[in-house]
Amino acid sequence: AQSVTQLGSHVSVSEGALVLLRCNYSSSVPPYLFWYVQYPNQGLQLLLKYTSAATLVKGINGFEAEFKKSETSFHLTKPSAHMSDAAEYFCAVKTNFGNEKLTFGTGTRLTIIP
Amino acid sequence: DAMVIQNPRYQVTQFGKPVTLSCSQTLNHNVMYWYQQKSSQAPKLLFHYYDKDFNNEADTPDNFQSRRPNTSFCFLDIRSPGLGDAAMYLCATSRDSYYEQYFGPGTRLTVT
Numbered sequence: 001a002q003s004v005t006q007l008g009s010h011v012s013v014s015e016g017a018l019v020l021l022r023c024n025y026s027s028s029v030p031p032y033l034f035w036y037v038q039y040p041n042q043g044l045q046l047l048l049k050y051t052s053a054a055t056l057v058k059g060i061n062g063f064e065a066e067f068k069k070s071e072t073s074f075h076l077t078k079p080s081a082h083m084s085d086a087a088e089y090f091c092a093v094k095t096n097f098g099n100e101k102l103t104f105g106t107g108t109r110l111t112i113i114p
Numbered sequence: 115d116a117m118v119i120q121n122p123r124y125q126v127t128q129f130g131k132p133v134t135l136s137c138s139q140t141l142n143h144n145v146m147y148w149y150q151q152k153s154s155q156a157p158k159l160l161f162h163y164y165d166k167d168f169n170n171e172a173d174t175p176d177n178f179q180s181r182r183p184n185t186s187f188c189f190l191d192i193r194s195p196g197l198g199d200a201a202m203y204l205c206a207t208s209r210d211s212y213y214e215q216y217f218g219p220g221t222r223l224t225v226t
Contacts, residue, residue, distance in 0.1 A: 034214060043118075043204055043217035044157070051212075090156060102215060104156035 002027040004093050006105035014113045019063075019078040021108050023091035026072065031093045033074040034102070035065055038088045047089075050074060061085070086112045117141070118218035120205050126224045127195050135190040135221045137205030146188040147215060148180060149204040157204055163188060164211070192223075200225045 007022040025031055032051050036044040048059025055067040061084075065076045074091060091105040119138045127133040137146065145164050149157035161170045163182045177199070179191040192199055202222050206215040 032212075036217075041202075041220070041222065043120075043219045044206075046214055046216065049214050101159060101162075106156050107154075109154075 002031065002093050002095060002103050004091050004103055004105035006089075006091050006108050008108055009106065010109050010111065012111040012113055013081045015083055016080050019076070019081045019085065019110065021076040021089050021091075021110065023065075023074045023076065023105060024072050025074060025091075025093045027093060027095060029095050031095060033065075033067060034092045034094075035059065035063070035074075035076050036090045036092060037061075038090065038107075040087075044090065047076070081112050083112050083114065086110055118205055118207055118216055120203075120218040120221050122221060123219060124222050124224075126226060127192075128226055129197065130194045133192050133195055133223070135192075135203050135205075135223070137188045137190070137218055138186050139205075139207045139218075140186070141207055141209075141216065142185060143207035143209050143216075144185075145208045145211065145215075146182060147206040147208075148178075148188070148190050149206065150199075151202040151204055151220070153201075160190070195223070195225045197225050199223065 003026045005024045034049045035047040037047050038044050047063050048057045050057050050067045058064045063078045089108045092102045094102050121136045147162040148160045151157040159171050160174045177193050182188045202220045204220045205218040208215045
């Protein structure tokens with residue numbers, strides 16, 4: 001079984017400050033990990049993915065995430081927040097054993113303070 | 115641009131009146147998914163097609179059906195919508211089971 005826990009349903013940061021969104025996973029086999037962003041009344045857009053290659057993954061819009069097996073974490077960061085980053089962020093996990101199912105975390109709503 | 119398209123973006127239906135939501139893709143992906151997302155919640159997988167093989171989630175109500183007439187199109191049919199079915203419905207595709215999913219913009223369903 002696999003699961004994802006996102007710590008903090010709401011995160012607020014000032015414009016220009018560091019963004020850190022936390023994601024911890026549980027999986028009995030090596031996982032694939034994803035971060036998606038969702039703007040109001042829109043679908044989910046893939047930010048980045050980890051698929052057992054480099055542990056530091058760079059994505060779109062200046063975001064990156066680091067896979068840490070020892071901590072079972074895949075936290076999302078961005079050095080300098082922009083107003084346009086305000087959105088809902090979902091961490092998701094799937095295994096690489098032909099399981100098509102993505103397991104999503106409960107999401108983190110990011111608010112940017114001007 | 116290759117993409118996942120959902121029509122309509124907003125759908126209003128009456129309680130008990132059947133409704134069909136549409137999804138099409140130009141990515142030529144093998145797998146197509148339907149998710150239900152309620153306000154402030156994560157998407158919940160309803161079912162998916164791997165090519166023509168239909169895979170239903172155990173907790174998906176019988177009220178929800180799906181059709182995939184060809185690679186490009188997939189439909190979600192709600193036979194008798196209830197007020198609790200009001201939600202955003204998201205379609206997604208992936209090349210194969212190992213790959214990431216690409217989502218459409220969603221259809222927001224209102225039940226009156």
